[in-house]
Amino acid sequence: MRFEIATLESLCELVVDCPHSTPKWTDEGIIVLRNQNIKNGVLDLSAPSFTNEEDYLKRIKRADPKEGDIVFTREAPMGEVCMIPEGVKCCLGQRQVLLRPKSDVNGQYLFWALQSPYVQQQIAWNEGTGSTVSNVRIPVLKALNIPRIDNEDMIAKSLSDIASKMALNTQTNQTLEQMAQAIFKSWFVDFDPVKAKMNGKQPEGMDAATASLFPEKLVDTDVGELPDGWKLVPVGELLDKAIGGDWGKEEPDEKHTEEVRIVRGTDIPKLHGGAIDSVPVRYVESKKLKTRKLERGDIVIEVSGGSKDQPTGRTLFISDNILNRLELPSEPASFCRRFKPKSYEIGLLLAVHFQLMYKAGKTWEYQNQSTGISNFQTTYFLEAEHVVVPSEEVLAAFIxxxxxxxxxxxxxxxxxxxxxxxxxxxxxxxxEIELESVATE
Known part of the structure; x- marks a missing residue:
C-alpha cells in the first residue's frame, strides 16, 4: 500500500487568495461566495449574496472560479471547503482561498483529503508553535501535507457517492414538505375540493371516498366564506400550553442535573435537513424539564433573533423521527418557545400552516425591534393568527x-x-482500509 506525502501547493495549479475588500452588495447579479454558505463540504446557495458585473470583474482579476475548483475558508470558520459546481458564475468573498487542482490530480480526492482529520489537525495548529490559531496564512496553507495513496479515484468516488445520496435525500425531503404544504393550501386555504363539488365536479387527484368527506357548499360567516361546518380559530385556542425555553448550564451542578439537547432557532433548518451535530448538549433543572420537555406533536418556534433579511418565526414540528434524532430529552432554547397543541393531529395542521406562513413572509407582521434584536410578538400572534379547522373526518384524511x-x-x-x-x-x-469495489446504492 503506497502512502506518500505531497504539499498542497505541489498539487495545485493555482492557490489564489481572495480580494481583501468588501464586495459591493446588490439585490441581484453575480453570486459572491460567503463563508456562511460553506459547511461540511457543501456549498449552500439557498440564500445567495450578489454583486454587480463591475465589482465581479475586479474580484476575478487573479482567478475566475470555475467548475471543479475548491474554495477554502481561511477563518470564521477556518478550514471549511466546497467545490464549485457546474453552471455557477461566482466570485470569492472575503477570507477565502481558491484552489485549482492540477490536471493530473483528482480534484474530488483532494477535496476529501482536505476534510480528513489528518489535514484538519494541521489546519488547527500553527506549524512549529503548538498553539491554536484563528486563521490560516497562505504559506501555511500551501505547506499542508496531503496524503497520496493507491486507489485515489475509487476513494473519491466512494465518498462523493455518499455525498450525492445525502444531497438527493435533502432534495427529496424538501419536496415532501412542499407537497404537504400544497395539500394544506388546496384544502384549507383555497378550498379546492369544496369548490369542485359545488360545480358538480370530482375534486382533482382525490378518490371518491375522501371527496365525500368534504362539504358541498361555502357559507358566509363573520370572517368570510368558509366550508359548511368548518371554523376559523385563533392559534392560541388550539394549544394546551405555550411556554418559553431554557438554556441551562454547560456543566452539571447540584441544581442542573438533567442532560438534554437545547434546540435553538439556528438549529431548526439543520434538523429539517437531517443534521444533529449543531444542537448543543447542556444541563437543566429537573423541574424545568418537566414543563419544557419536547414531545410528539409539539412545535418549537423561534421568537427572538432573526436579521434584516430573515424574520423570526421559524418552526420545527416534533415528530417521532425528530425525537429519535435528538437522542436525549430536549427543550427549546431561551430564544424559542414550546407550543403544545391539543393533539398530534392539530399539531401537524398547525405545523404546515406555520411553514406556509413563514414561506410567505407573514411572520414579519408579528415581530418588533428591541435594542437591535427582532422579537416575535407571541401573545399577539396567538390571538391574531387564525387557522381553518375542518371536520374531524377531513382532518383525519389530511393526517x-x-x-x-x-x-x-x-x-x-x-x-x-x-x-x-x-x-x-x-x-x-x-x-487503513482499502476498497476493492464500492456500492453506495
Whole structure:
C-alpha cells in the first residue's frame, strides 16, 4: 500500500487568495461566495449574496472560479471547503482561498483529503508553535501535507457517492414538505375540493371516498366564506400550553442535573435537513424539564433573533423521527418557545400552516425591534393568527396523507450516511482500509 506525502501547493495549479475588500452588495447579479454558505463540504446557495458585473470583474482579476475548483475558508470558520459546481458564475468573498487542482490530480480526492482529520489537525495548529490559531496564512496553507495513496479515484468516488445520496435525500425531503404544504393550501386555504363539488365536479387527484368527506357548499360567516361546518380559530385556542425555553448550564451542578439537547432557532433548518451535530448538549433543572420537555406533536418556534433579511418565526414540528434524532430529552432554547397543541393531529395542521406562513413572509407582521434584536410578538400572534379547522373526518384524511410525508422528510437516513462518511474518510485517506469495489446504492 503506497502512502506518500505531497504539499498542497505541489498539487495545485493555482492557490489564489481572495480580494481583501468588501464586495459591493446588490439585490441581484453575480453570486459572491460567503463563508456562511460553506459547511461540511457543501456549498449552500439557498440564500445567495450578489454583486454587480463591475465589482465581479475586479474580484476575478487573479482567478475566475470555475467548475471543479475548491474554495477554502481561511477563518470564521477556518478550514471549511466546497467545490464549485457546474453552471455557477461566482466570485470569492472575503477570507477565502481558491484552489485549482492540477490536471493530473483528482480534484474530488483532494477535496476529501482536505476534510480528513489528518489535514484538519494541521489546519488547527500553527506549524512549529503548538498553539491554536484563528486563521490560516497562505504559506501555511500551501505547506499542508496531503496524503497520496493507491486507489485515489475509487476513494473519491466512494465518498462523493455518499455525498450525492445525502444531497438527493435533502432534495427529496424538501419536496415532501412542499407537497404537504400544497395539500394544506388546496384544502384549507383555497378550498379546492369544496369548490369542485359545488360545480358538480370530482375534486382533482382525490378518490371518491375522501371527496365525500368534504362539504358541498361555502357559507358566509363573520370572517368570510368558509366550508359548511368548518371554523376559523385563533392559534392560541388550539394549544394546551405555550411556554418559553431554557438554556441551562454547560456543566452539571447540584441544581442542573438533567442532560438534554437545547434546540435553538439556528438549529431548526439543520434538523429539517437531517443534521444533529449543531444542537448543543447542556444541563437543566429537573423541574424545568418537566414543563419544557419536547414531545410528539409539539412545535418549537423561534421568537427572538432573526436579521434584516430573515424574520423570526421559524418552526420545527416534533415528530417521532425528530425525537429519535435528538437522542436525549430536549427543550427549546431561551430564544424559542414550546407550543403544545391539543393533539398530534392539530399539531401537524398547525405545523404546515406555520411553514406556509413563514414561506410567505407573514411572520414579519408579528415581530418588533428591541435594542437591535427582532422579537416575535407571541401573545399577539396567538390571538391574531387564525387557522381553518375542518371536520374531524377531513382532518383525519389530511393526517393520513401528510403524516407519512413528514415522517419520511424527518427520517434519519442522512445521519446514518454522515456517520458512514465520517467513519470511512479517515480510514480511507490514511490507507487503513482499502476498497476493492464500492456500492453506495
Amino acid at each position: 393520513k396523507q401528510v403524516s407519512p410525508m413528514m415522517d419520511m422528510a424527518h427520517s434519519n437516513q442522512n445521519i446514518e450516511l454522515a456517520k458512514l462518511r465520517d467513519t470511512l474518510l479517515p480510514k480511507l485517506i490514511s490507507g
